[in-house]
Amino acid sequence: MADLIDDLFDCFEDETPSKETIKTSETFKRKSDQHDDEEEERTPAPKRVKNEDIVIDINFEELKNRIVVHTIHTVDSCTHEVACPPGYDYIPLQPARGEPVKQYPFKLDPFQKESILCVENNQSVLVSAHTSAGKTVIAEYAIATSLKNKQRVIYTTPIKALSNQKYREFFDEFKDVGLVTGDVTINPSASCLIMTTEILRNMLYRGSEIMREVGWVIFDEIHYMRDKERGVVWEETLILLPHNVHFVFLSATIPNARQFIEWVSHLHQQPCHVVYTDYRPTPLQHFIYPAGGNGIHMVVDETGTFKDDSYNAAMAVLQNSGDAAKGDQKGKKGGFANKDPTQTDIFKVVKMIMERNFAPVIVFSFSKKDCELYAMQMTKLDFNTTAEKQLVDEVFNNAMDVLSDDDKQLPQVENLLPLLRRGIGIHHGGLLPILKETIEILFGEGLIKALFATETFAMGLNMPARTVLFTGMRKFDGSEYRWITSGEYIQMSGRAGRRGLDDKGIVILMVDEKVPPAAGRNIVKGLPDPINSAFHLTYNMVLNLLRVEEINPEYMLERSFFQFQNQAAIPGYYDDYNEKLEFFNSLEVKDEERIQSYHVIRTELDLLGVKFRTYLTSSQYLLPFLQPGRLLKIKSTEDEYDWGAVVNFKKVQEIIPGRKNKQGQSKTQTKVKVDILLHVLPENSDETMIPKPCLEDQKGEIEVVTVDSTLITHLSSVRLFCPNDLRSKDSRKGMYKAIKEVKKRFPEGPPLLNPVTDMKIKEPEFLSIVEKIEILEQNADELLITELIFNGVFNPLTPAQSCSLLSCFVCDEKSQETPKLSEELSGPLRVMQDLARRIAKVSNESKLPLDEDSYVERYKPFLMDVCYNWCTGSSFKTICEQTDIFEGSIVRCMRRLEELLRQMVQASKTIGNSELEDKFNAAIKLIKRDIVFSSSLYL
Numbered sequence: 011m012a013d014l015i016d017d018l019f020d021c022f023e024d025e026t027p028s029k030e031t032i033k034t035s036e037t038f039k040r041k042s043d044q045h046d047d048e049e050e051e052r053t054p055a056p057k058r059v060k061n062e063d064i065v066i067d068i069n070f071e072e073l074k075n076r077i078v079v080h081t082i083h084t085v086d087s088c089t090h091e092v093a094c095p096p097g098y099d100y101i102p103l104q105p106a107r108g109e110p111v112k113q114y115p116f117k118l119d120p121f122q123k124e125s126i127l128c129v130e131n132n133q134s135v136l137v138s139a140h141t142s143a144g145k146t147v148i149a150e151y152a153i154a155t156s157l158k159n160k161q162r163v164i165y166t167t168p169i170k171a172l173s174n175q176k177y178r179e180f181f182d183e184f185k186d187v188g189l190v191t192g193d194v195t196i197n198p199s200a201s202c203l204i205m206t207t208e209i210l211r212n213m214l215y216r217g218s219e220i221m222r223e224v225g226w227v228i229f230d231e232i233h234y235m236r237d238k239e240r241g242v243v244w245e246e247t248l249i250l251l252p253h254n255v256h257f258v259f260l261s262a263t264i265p266n267a268r269q270f271i272e273w274v275s276h277l278h279q280q281p282c283h284v285v286y287t288d289y290r291p292t293p294l295q296h297f298i299y300p301a302g303g304n305g306i307h308m309v310v311d312e313t314g315t316f317k318d319d320s321y322n323a324a325m326a327v328l329q330n331s332g333d334a335a336k337g338d339q340k341g342k343k344g345g346f347a348n349k350d351p352t353q354t355d356i357f358k359v360v361k362m363i364m365e366r367n368f369a370p371v372i373v374f375s376f377s378k379k380d381c382e383l384y385a386m387q388m389t390k391l392d393f394n395t396t397a398e399k400q401l402v403d404e405v406f407n408n409a410m411d412v413l414s415d416d417d418k419q420l421p422q423v424e425n426l427l428p429l430l431r432r433g434i435g436i437h438h439g440g441l442l443p444i445l446k447e448t449i450e451i452l453f454g455e456g457l458i459k460a461l462f463a464t465e466t467f468a469m470g471l472n473m474p475a476r477t478v479l480f481t482g483m484r485k486f487d488g489s490e491y492r493w494i495t496s497g498e499y500i501q502m503s504g505r506a507g508r509r510g511l512d513d514k515g516i517v518i519l520m521v522d523e524k525v526p527p528a529a530g531r532n533i534v535k536g537l538p539d540p541i542n543s544a545f546h547l548t549y550n551m552v553l554n555l556l557r558v559e560e561i562n563p564e565y566m567l568e569r570s571f572f573q574f575q576n577q578a579a580i581p582g583y584y585d586d587y588n589e590k591l592e593f594f595n596s597l598e599v600k601d602e603e604r605i606q607s608y609h610v611i612r613t614e615l616d617l618l619g620v621k622f623r624t625y626l627t628s629s630q631y632l633l634p635f636l637q638p639g640r641l642l643k644i645k646s647t648e649d650e651y652d653w654g655a656v657v658n659f660k661k662v663q664e665i666i667p668g669r670k671n672k673q674g675q676s677k678t679q680t681k682v683k684v685d686i687l688l689h690v691l692p693e694n695s696d697e698t699m700i701p702k703p704c705l706e707d708q709k710g711e712i713e714v715v716t717v718d719s720t721l722i723t724h725l726s727s728v729r730l731f732c733p734n735d736l737r738s739k740d741s742r743k744g745m746y747k748a749i750k751e752v753k754k755r756f757p758e759g760p761p762l763l764n765p766v767t768d769m770k771i772k773e774p775e776f777l778s779i780v781e782k783i784e785i786l787e788q789n790a791d792e793l794l795i796t797e798l799i800f801n802g803v804f805n806p807l808t809p810a811q812s813c814s815l816l817s818c819f820v821c822d823e824k825s826q827e828t829p830k831l832s833e834e835l836s837g838p839l840r841v842m843q844d845l846a847r848r849i850a851k852v853s854n855e856s857k858l859p860l861d862e863d864s865y866v867e868r869y870k871p872f873l874m875d876v877c878y879n880w881c882t883g884s885s886f887k888t889i890c891e892q893t894d895i896f897e898g899s900i901v902r903c904m905r906r907l908e909e910l911l912r913q914m915v916q917a918s919k920t921i922g923n924s925e926l927e928d929k930f931n932a933a934i935k936l937i938k939r940d941i942v943f944s945s946s947l948y949l
Contacts, residue, residue: 077272088121088287091268092133093275100281106130112154119144121287126151128283129258134274135283136232136259138267140290141504142474145260149228152258153184153202161225166207166247168234168469170194171443171946175450176230177204178948192909194946207243214250215554224255231469232259232270233541235571241544246551249569250561253278262501263288266540273574292507294515296534299359300327301522306362309534312514316535318527325524355520356384356481357391360460363477364393368516369459371477374502376485376494378438378464378896384481385429385436385462393433393459402430402457409448409947416885417941422897433459437467440896447947468502477516478506483525483533493529496536543572549792627720629682633659636684636719641726641752641760644686644717651703653749653760655730657685657714669863674828682719687736687745690715712742726760728752791819794869797845799917804926807838809933810881813907815842816914817877818869820906823899825872829892835874842869873903880904881936904942908934 080100082090094100105127118126121139125148128135137145149165156163165180167173170191177189180202188200190209203220207229213220235244251257257274263286264270271282296310298321307324309317356373363371375381394402406427410418417423422442429435435449435458452458454473461467461475465485480502484491507515519534547563555561567573626632640656662681669677690701692711700717704710714736730748733741752760798804804812815838831839843866850862876889890897911934918926 077275079268079272082124082283084124085120087119087289088124088285090124090283090285091271092281092283093268093271094281095275095279098279098281103127103131103133110151111158112151114147118147119287119289119291121285121289122147124285125258125283128285129155132256133281133283134257134259134271134278135285136261136267136271136274138261138263138284138286140263140288141468141501142507142509143287143289143291144509148258149230149260150180150183152226152228153180156226157184157186157201159225161201162220162223163202163226163228164210164224165202165204165228165230166210167204167230168207168237168240170206171446172230172469173204173206174447174946174948180204193905193943207247208240211243211247211250214247215558217558221252221255226256226258227251228258228260230260232261233264233539234469236539236541236544238544242546242548242551245543245545245571246566248274248277249566251278253280256280257282261541262504263538264541265537266542269575269578270541270571272578273571276574277569290507290515291509292512292515294503294506294517296503296517296519298324298530299355299518299520300324301355301520303327306359306518309530314535316531321527321530324521325527328521328524354387355522357387359479359518359520360388361391363479363516363518364391364459368477369393370453370456370475371460371479372467372475372505373460373462373479373481374465374468375462375481376464378440380481381436381438381462381464385434385460388434388460389429389432391432391434391460394431394457398433398457399431401455402452403427405452405455405457406430406448409444409451412444412944413941416887420887420890420897420941430458433457435461437461437463438896439464439466439898439902441898442901442941443898444941444944444947446898451947465498465502468505474505474508474515476506476508476512477518478503480517480519483519483521483523493525493533495539496533497539499533499536500538541571543570543575545570545572553792623720623723626725627722629661629680629719632719632722632725633682635725635763636682637729638732639730641728641730641749642686642722643724644688644721645723646700646717646721649700649703650723651688651690653726653753654686654688655732655745655749657687657732657736659684659719670867683716684719684722685714685716687742687749688713688715689746712739712746714742725763727763728760793849794842794846795819795914795917797849798842799921799923799926801841801845803838803841803845804929807929809929809936810878811835811838812929813881813911813933813937814874814878815839816910817873817903817907818842818871820903820910821870821873823870823872823895823903825870825893825895827872827894829872829875831871831874835878839871839874873900876900877904877907877937880942881933886941901942904937908937908943911937 078094078096078098078100080092080094082092082103084090092100110126110130121137122144125135125137129148129152135148137148139145153163153165165176167176170193173189173191174194177187177196181187184202186200187202187204188197189195190198190203190205192206192209210227229244232244235241255278259270259274261267267284267286271284274282293312294310295308295312297306298309299306303324307320309321309324311317360371360373363369373384375384410423413423420442422445426436426445430449430452435453437446437449437453441449449458449461450473453461467473480494480499483493485494485498503517506517525533545567547567551566552563555563555566636656636659638656638658641653642656643653644651660683662683663678664681666677666679671677688701689704689710690713691704691708692701700715701713730745730752732745736742736745798815803815807815811834814835818839846866846869847862850860850865853860854862872893872895876892876895879889879892880886886897890900893900911930914930915927915934918924918930
C-alpha cells in the first residue's frame with residue numbers, strides 16, 4: 011500500500027498538461043456480442059454445435075496479423091527478433107559508421123553487440139539476460155548516444171536506493187547527470203535524469219515540458235512490471251509515453267519476451283527488438299546440502315545437466331536422518347537451529363565454504379529475523395585480516411560521521427561493527443539506510459566475506475559473489491509458506507560467479523525436508539517467471555486522467571498489456587475450440603438424451619449436496635451425534651476417505667487472520683475439531699495436512715486423525731463400542747476390524763442419520779451462502795484522505811498530531827505490540843476508522859465489493875505514537891524503544907510520510923485552504939531531521 015503513495019494528489023497540480031505529450035493512436039473497435047436469452051429446459055435435446063453458436067463477428071485475421079515478427083540471424087548464444095507494426099517496411103540494421111560513441115576496455119559479448127546495434131539504428135530494444143551478464147553496457151551506450159545527439163535520456167529504476175546507486179555510477183561516467191526521486195532532487199536540468207518509474211509517470215500526467223526533449227527512456231528491471239501492487243505503474247508509463255521516444259528495457263531472462271516487444275510495437279507503432287541470451291559468462295554448479303548431512307551433493311553441473319542419482323542420494327540422507335527436520339507451527343522446517351551455534355548446519359556450511367576458498371558468499375534467507383539470527387551464529391568465525399579490520403573501521407566511522415552522538419549509540423549501529431570487522435554483514439529492509447549502504451560499499455570492496463541478506467539484495471547493483479547459499483526452499487509470501495519459484499531461484503542464484511574472477515559460480519541449497527525430484531528439478535532447472543500484466547484501474551489513475559484531454563480509463567484499458575495478452579490469446583483459443591468442436595461433432599454417443607439428462611440432474615445434486623452439508627456440519631445439529639464410536643465419512647479438497655469412527659471432539663477458538671475488534675484484539679471463531687479413526691497411508695511430509703487415504707491395494711496404518719468438522723460428508727446411525735485408550739496399535743486395529751464388519755453387514759453402506767427426523771433440521775428452506783468477495787483494496791487511500799480533509803478532521807489537530815494520523819497510510823509493517831495511544835491520538839484515529847467504514851459501506855452499495863473490517867485494518871496505527879514523539883523532539887533511540895518494528899522500517903515509513911505530507915500541502919493549496927497548507931508544511935519541518943533523513947552515501 012505504502013509504495014503506491016507517490017503523488018497521491020498529483021491530480022491537483024497547477025501545471026496544464028501538454029496536448030502534444032500524449033497522442034491518441036488508432037484503437038481496436040469491436041461489435042458487442044448479442045446473445046438471445048434462451049430458457050433452459052430440464053432435458054435439452056442434443057444438437058450439433060456450430061461455430062456461429064459461440065463466436066460472432068470477430069476478425070481473427072486482424073488479431074493474427076496486427077504485429078509482424080522477424081527473426082534476425084545471429085550467433086548461437088543469443089536470439090534476436092524484431093516486432094514491427096502492420097504495414098511497416100522493415101529495413102535490416104545497418105552497422106554504424108565512424109567511431110562508436112562509447113568505447114569499452116573489454117571485448118563485448120554477442121548479445122551486447124546486437125543490442126548496441128539496435129541503439130545505433132535508433133530502434134528500441136529489450137535486453138533479456140541473466141543477472142551479472144552485463145546488461146548495463148547497453149544502457150551506458152544509449153546514454154552516450156543521447157548526449158552526443160543533444161537529446162535528453164531518462165533512466166528509471168524500481169526503487170529509490172537503486173536510483174541513488176545508479177546516479178553515483180553514471181555521474182562518475184558522464185557528469186551531466188541528475189537525480190529526481192521525490193525526496194531528493196539533484197541537477198534536474200541535466201541531460202541524463204535518474205528517477206523512479208513513479209516519478210516518470212507523474213511527469214507524463216502533468217505534461218512536463220521535459221518530455222519534449224527526451225529521445226530515450228531506459229527501464230531497468232522491467233520484469234518488475236509483474237509486481238501485483240506496483241506493476242501497473244510501468245504499464246501506465248509505457249502507455250503515456252509519446253511515440254517519438256525510443257526505449258531500452260533491461261530485464262532478467264523472461265520466457266515471453268517476444269510477446270512484450272509485440273505489445274510495445276503495437277503501442278507506439280515502431281519496431282522493437284528483443285535480444286535474448288541464456289549465456290552465463292561464469293557457469294554455475296548447483297548443490298544440495300541435506301539437513302544433518304556431512305557434505306554437499308551436486309545436482310546440476312556447469313553444463314546445466316540435472317543429476318537424478320545425486321539428487322536422490324541427497325534426499326536419502328534426509329530420510330536416514332529420521333525426524334531431524336520436523337515442521338514448526340508456521341509451516342517452516344527445522345534442523346538448522348540447534349542450541350550450540352557451532353553445531354548448526356548453517357555454521358557448518360559457511361565454515362566449509364570458507365575452508366574451500368569459495369568466498370565471498372551471499373546467504374539468502376526469507377525473513378529479516380533469520381538474517382540476523384544466522385549472522386549471529388557466525389560470531390566464533392573471523393574472515394578478515396588485521397589490515398582488513400582497519401579498513402572496515404575507517405569506512406564505517408567515516409560513514410557514521412554524519413550521525414549525531416545519540417544516533418551513533420543506537421543498538422543497531424553499535425552491534426553491527428563487531429560483525430563487520432569479522433567480515434560478516436547483514437542486509438535487509440529493517441536496517442537503517444545508511445547502514446545498508448555502508449555494507450554495500452564494504453561488500454563491493456571485498457571486506458565482507460559472508461553477507462546474510464533477504465532476496466531484495468538480488469535486485470540492484472551488480473554485486474556478485476563466488477557462492478550463493480539458500481538457507482531454505484520455503485518462503486512466506488504474505489498468505490502462506492510455499493516453495494520458492496524457479497524465477498525467484500534464478501534471480502538470486504544469478505548472483506553467484508564473478509565475471510573474470512571465478513571459473514564457475516557455486517550455488518548451495520540447504521534442504522530439510524524431502525522434495526520430490528520433479529519439484530526439485532522445477533526449482534533449480536525451471537523456467538524464469540514470465541511478465542504478466544498486473545494492470546488494474548486505481549482511483550489515482552482515474553483522477554489523473556480527468557486532467558488529460560483525449561484520454562480516459564477506456565483508453566488505458568484498451569492499451570494495457572493485460573488487454574494485449576488477452577487479445578493475443580484469442581486466435582489460439584479459437585483454433586483449439588475449432589479442433590475440439592470437430593472432435594465433438596464426430597462423436598457418436600449411445601443414449602445421448604438419457605446421459606445428458608443424467609448430467610443435468612447430477613449437477614443439481616452436487617450443488618444441493620454442498621448446501622446440505624452446510625446444515626449437516628452446523629454445530630447445533632452435529633455435536634449431539636459426535637459420540638465416540640459413531641461411523642462417519644469425510645472428504646478433503648483432494649481425497650475421499652472410507653468409513654471411520656469418532657473418537658472424540660473438542661471446540662477450539664482459532665484466531666481469524668487479519669481480523670481485529672474495536673479494542674485492537676484479534677477476532678476468533680469457534681471451530682469443532684473431530685478425532686477420527688481412519689485407515690491412512692503412513693508417509694506424510696507435511697504434518698499440517700491430513701494423511702492420504704489408504705486404497706485397497708496399498709499398505710496403510712490405522713491412525714487417529716484430527717480433522718475440521720466441515721469435512722464431514724456422511725453421518726451413520728451406527729455406533730460402535732470405542733475403547734477409552736487407542737494409543738496401542740492393537741486397540742486401533744481391533745476398532746477398525748469392527749468397522750469392516752459393519753461394512754460387510756451393509757453392502758450398500760451403513761445406514762445414515764436422517765437429517766429431518768434424527769437431527770431435527772427443520773428450516774423451511776436452505777439459506778443461500780453468500781461469500782465475501784476479496785478484491786485489491788490498495789487504491790482507496792485517495793478517497794479516505796479526501797474525506798479526512800473535507801470533513802475537517804485535520805483542522806483542530808496540531809502538525810504533530812496530523813503526522814501521527816497520516817502515518818497510518820504509510821505503515822506497512824506488522825507489530826506484535828498494540829500501541830497505547832493517548833486520547834489526542836486515539837480520538838482522530840477513531841474518526842478516521844469511522845470514515846473508512848462509511849467508504850466501505852458506500853462502496854458496497856455502489857456494487858464495488860469492499861470488506862469493511864479488512865479495509866479499516868489496512869490503516870495500521872503501529873507507528874502513530876512513534877511519529878508523534880519524533881515530531882515533538884524525541885531522539886531516534888527513544889522512539890525505537892517504543893516499538894518492536896525494525897529501525898530501518900521506521901525510517902522507510904517516515905520518508906514515505908514526508909512524501910505524503912508534501913502531497914497534502916499541494917492538495918490544501920489547490921482547494922485554497924492556507925491554514926492546512928501551513929500546518930502540513932510545519933509537519934514536514936518537524937519530521938525532516940537527523941538520522942531519518944540523512945543523505946545517501948552514494949550522493
